[in-house]
Amino acid sequence: MAGICTPKPKTASYAVFWGIRWLSAQPFTRMLQVSRRGTAMPMSPYRKLTPYADAAKQRGVGVYHLNIGQPDIETPPAALAAVQQARIGVLEYSPTAGLPSYRTKLAAYYQRAGMPVEAEDILVTAGGSEAIFFALMSCLNPGDELIVPEPFYGAYTAFAVATDVRIVPVTSHIENGYALPPIAEFESRITPRTKALLVCNPNNPTGYVYSRQELEQLLDLCRRHHLYLLSDEAYREFCYDGNYVSALHLPGAAEHVVVLDTISKRYSACGARIGAFVTKNKALQAVAFKFAQMRVSPPGLAQLLGEAATELPDSYFDLAKAEYLARRNRMVERLRAIPGVYCPTPGGAFYIMASLPIADAEHFALWLLEEFQHDGHTVMISPATGFYATPGAGRNEVRLAYVINQAAIDGAMDCLAEALRQYPGRIGA
Amino acid sequence: MAGICTPKPKTASYAVFWGIRWLSAQPFTRMLQVSRRGTAMPMSPYRKLTPYADAAKQRGVGVYHLNIGQPDIETPPAALAAVQQARIGVLEYSPTAGLPSYRTKLAAYYQRAGMPVEAEDILVTAGGSEAIFFALMSCLNPGDELIVPEPFYGAYTAFAVATDVRIVPVTSHIENGYALPPIAEFESRITPRTKALLVCNPNNPTGYVYSRQELEQLLDLCRRHHLYLLSDEAYREFCYDGNYVSALHLPGAAEHVVVLDTISKRYSACGARIGAFVTKNKALQAVAFKFAQMRVSPPGLAQLLGEAATELPDSYFDLAKAEYLARRNRMVERLRAIPGVYCPTPGGAFYIMASLPIADAEHFALWLLEEFQHDGHTVMISPATGFYATPGAGRNEVRLAYVINQAAIDGAMDCLAEALRQYPGRIGA
Known part of the structure; x- marks a missing residue:
């Protein structure tokens, strides 16, 4: 075979050569399709849970929304x-x-x-x-x-x-x-x-x-x-x-x-x-x-x-911050009183990340909406997996937003504490 | 040289092979750069002319804006x-x-x-x-x-x-x-x-x-x-x-x-x-x-x-359409009275495309703003080249918007007629 150049497997040029052959061999027919980038676009993780929250409300269960980043404070x-x-x-x-x-x-x-x-x-x-x-x-x-x-x-x-x-x-x-x-x-x-x-x-x-x-x-x-x-x-x-x-x-x-x-x-x-x-x-x-x-x-x-x-007085932020700060402190205090829950004290924004004594926050979030209630209420939480790019990271973590008032925070924490007592997937005693 | 496989020039695999060689040979240094797609983004054609319109106004010349698609009719x-x-x-x-x-x-x-x-x-x-x-x-x-x-x-x-x-x-x-x-x-x-x-x-x-x-x-x-x-x-x-x-x-x-x-x-x-x-x-x-x-x-x-x-009565559109129709008819009539100008009668929107007796509408548009005035006024027009993807297409065409009132249309058409008389680049007698 001297003098004859055969493509070698597993080289870039080999792959390109056969790739071009394959493409040009495709028949010129196709269906009406959406774009690949449209298919690749992720669906917001919140939306997966929303139908279950709606169903809970239909059953007459009140839902404390700890899952959203929509402030409840009045627009100035x-x-x-x-x-x-x-x-x-x-x-x-x-x-x-x-x-x-x-x-x-x-x-x-x-x-x-x-x-x-x-x-x-x-x-x-x-x-x-x-x-x-x-x-x-x-x-x-x-x-x-x-x-x-x-x-x-x-x-x-x-x-x-x-x-x-x-x-x-x-x-x-x-x-x-x-x-x-x-x-x-x-x-x-x-x-x-x-x-x-x-x-x-x-x-x-x-x-x-x-x-x-x-x-x-x-x-x-x-x-x-x-x-x-x-x-x-x-x-x-x-x-x-x-x-x-x-x-x-x-x-x-x-x-x-x-x-x-x-x-x-x-x-x-x-x-x-x-x-x-x-x-x-x-x-x-x-x-x-x-x-x-x-x-x-x-x-x-x-x-x-x-x-x-931009022309509001500085006192505008003082009032809003004082309210958020009181909520943060209350929620951190309540979370830390729940056995098996860990959370740092966040210095800003209006979210708290917490690790729970569970294996899979997505399952827990769904269970909260589908199978749990306490005094007619349950809580909607954001599983943290939606915030990680590394597969499997943060599976026992959740994000809780304190954009509800302090009485509601207490109600939500009562629910969460009771839920973690009852949850079949709880880890530890 | 029997048995030795040398890459052949001008094949895809050859180009890929040397492309990879070239890439891997690049030193790992670079400057802070903007993206290639950012560089490729076109600048709006209007913006090229805007500084000249501003300069004309600075000199005290009134500018009839036939270049924009911003309606002047009151928001309901x-x-x-x-x-x-x-x-x-x-x-x-x-x-x-x-x-x-x-x-x-x-x-x-x-x-x-x-x-x-x-x-x-x-x-x-x-x-x-x-x-x-x-x-x-x-x-x-x-x-x-x-x-x-x-x-x-x-x-x-x-x-x-x-x-x-x-x-x-x-x-x-x-x-x-x-x-x-x-x-x-x-x-x-x-x-x-x-x-x-x-x-x-x-x-x-x-x-x-x-x-x-x-x-x-x-x-x-x-x-x-x-x-x-x-x-x-x-x-x-x-x-x-x-x-x-x-x-x-x-x-x-x-x-x-x-x-x-x-x-x-x-x-x-x-x-x-x-x-x-x-x-x-x-x-x-x-x-x-x-x-x-x-x-x-x-x-x-x-x-x-x-x-x-969506709840406005149908008469809302009747009034707006009647006004635009009167303007369209007036502008078409005035354009057709200018020697060397050709325009179809557009059936909708609020634009008229016209061909002018000139070689290069971009030059003419600039000349109107820089060198021309008539009774203290000039006109700003959109050269049509910005609307064509084919290079060189539409060079003697302009887009004129009738989003100014009928008196202003008359003033603008007076200017345009006089400008085409004076323009050194005019084609034909």
């Missing part, structure tokens, strides 16, 4: 009034980057918080969601990698699928309150495809608030490896122990940091769909602006609400 | 009142698919127009833009092809880049009013990568309204080749000559048709950012819903406006 009337009293003749497109008056006042809000943000650094978005989308589209190519400490906000997975980005998780642990994992673990995950790190601070779902030192380590890593640091700061105003540090507070942040922001939690205005993409990196801002042009403008009416909200 | 006060008089305690996330009450009333609006739409067929979106985005993400894979008659709405190009879809244009022509090109031209563009056709009806930028027969031809083609038919019906209510046919009016549309809709033009509410993704294809609707979950909910306040608008 003065901010709503700005929309409701505005004189509007034609509800025109706003400028693509948002109303200039809003961007100016939002910059002043950031400046009061010590962040060196100018109006031109701000792109107003349709919620924090659109800011995340613009960031992934602008910073990463298809197939690139985004390092994220897990557990993380479940929608990041959906945005990663939609933008063809690969999430590379670094696991944080309940034992130290989900503190930042050692920076060496982040560094070991960096490949030529890594383009950015994404942190949520204060964290959803853990409630952990990153320290200045932790953030400096992350930024230093990003600077050494030419990565973006995407900082989701949706819960900025809800820190209960000590001062909050934004990624934009750090020296050297200008080129690397993008703050992803929203008024949803800050002003109990989730339905407004107003957020912001904030960076001092001009080249990146210019690219994000092109994605923003595609949808012409962010929501118009709700920008008036956002603008008025 | 009754619809605005629904937002401004609503009692809102907590501005919560709306359901992902939109408020049930709005979806029900919107379905009734479609039913009154003879379209067999139920509430469950509707996904409320952040403007028509988000409906386009969901459609491309749900129907096409990266690298797939979308056939679109050109000229077309410029943002389609941006959505195609953002979703990694290739637009394959089929050119329509001013000589027959931009009617649908022969169906054989569409069919000849179909490849194994073709997944959908996209039409805008009534058309932006041409104002052409597709006939029932044309739409049936398109649907038949889609049925034979297992393609989706995406129908952007933003201008549905603005047809001036005869009845309007929606793609959802056609028999056999259920599996194939997605209507991309918006209240922006219909109710002069561009700033609301409320649209809809409408299909009776359950599998496709389920996939689009997953993309919608990613951003949790559409804008909340403006859904109240959209809902109230």
Whole structure:
């Protein structure tokens, strides 16, 4: 066989050769199909449980909703009034980057918080969601990698699928309150495809608030490896122990940091769909602006609400924070009184992660809705598996949101304690 | 050299082999960069001219804006009142698919127009833009092809880049009013990568309204080749000559048709950012819903406006249409009186495409803003090249929007006539 070149098995060129043969041999017929990326999109984990919660209510069982991130605190009337009293003749497109008056006042809000943000650094978005989308589209190519400490906000997975980005998780642990994992673990995950790190601070779902030192380590890593640091700061105003540090507070942040922001939690205005993409990196801002042009403008009416909200007195947050703090303390106290339950004290946001004496929180969550009641009530919880990218991680953990009042928290904790006594899958005595 | 296998140049396996060699030989260093897709995103053509319009205004020259698609007609006060008089305690996330009450009333609006739409067929979106985005993400894979008659709405190009879809244009022509090109031209563009056709009806930028027969031809083609038919019906209510046919009016549309809709033009509410993704294809609707979950909910306040608008009396459109019709007729009449100008009579929307006795509308548009004035005024026009995917197509064409009142139209036409007399680049006597 001298002189004849036969393809060798198990080489890249061999696979490509036969792949092309296979493709060209396909007949030119097909069915009407949805896209592969549409098929790959995850369904929100909440939705799996919702029909069971609805069924429980149908049976007359009251459901304490500890599963949602929808604040129950009143939207500030003065901010709503700005929309409701505005004189509007034609509800025109706003400028693509948002109303200039809003961007100016939002910059002043950031400046009061010590962040060196100018109006031109701000792109107003349709919620924090659109800011995340613009960031992934602008910073990463298809197939690139985004390092994220897990557990993380479940929608990041959906945005990663939609933008063809690969999430590379670094696991944080309940034992130290989900503190930042050692920076060496982040560094070991960096490949030529890594383009950015994404942190949520204060964290959803853990409630952990990153320290200045932790953030400096992350930024230093990003600077050494030419990565973006995407900082989701949706819960900025809800820190209960000590001062909050934004990624934009750090020296050297200008080129690397993008703050992803929203008024949803800050002003109990989730339905407004107003957020912001904030960076001092001009080249990146210019690219994000092109994605923003595609949808012409962010929501118009709700920008008036956002603008008025920047002028609320500081006491607005004092009241909201005092209420959330009292709820956090009450829920932590009640959880710790339940045998076999462990939870750190979260420093921010309005979530508590707890480990339960069970093997599978998804099964337990379903059992709570289908088979349990206590004094006519049960609780709906978020199994933590939906917040982990690593298969099997966090199976005995749940996220509990304290967006219900203190009496309801007591009722929910009564239910949970009793449920863990009765649950057949309970581990330990 | 017997027995030694040397790679042969110009084969796929050779290129792959050396490609891998080259990649692995790259040093592991790089700069902080924006994404390739961000770089590939087009800048809106309007933005190129805007600084020149601003400079003209600075010099004291009045600018008639024929370049924009922002209606000047008042947003219906009754619809605005629904937002401004609503009692809102907590501005919560709306359901992902939109408020049930709005979806029900919107379905009734479609039913009154003879379209067999139920509430469950509707996904409320952040403007028509988000409906386009969901459609491309749900129907096409990266690298797939979308056939679109050109000229077309410029943002389609941006959505195609953002979703990694290739637009394959089929050119329509001013000589027959931009009617649908022969169906054989569409069919000849179909490849194994073709997944959908996209039409805008009534058309932006041409104002052409597709006939029932044309739409049936398109649907038949889609049925034979297992393609989706995406129908952007933003201008549905603005047809001036005869009845309007929606793609959802056609028999056999259920599996194939997605209507991309918006209240922006219909109710002069561009700033609301409320649209809809409408299909009776359950599998496709389920996939689009997953993309919608990613951003949790559409804008909340403006859904109240959209809902109230569905209850406006039919006379609302009668008044708006009468005004647009009078403007269209006036502008067509004035254009045709200018030597060397040709324009069809558009049947819908609020745009007129015209060919001018010039070689390069981009140069002419710039000249109008930089060097021309007549009685202290000039006009801003949209060069049509931004609406064509075929390089060089439409260079002597412009899009003119009649979203200014009739006196302003007369002033603008005076300017245009005089400009074409003076323009050094004029072709012909």
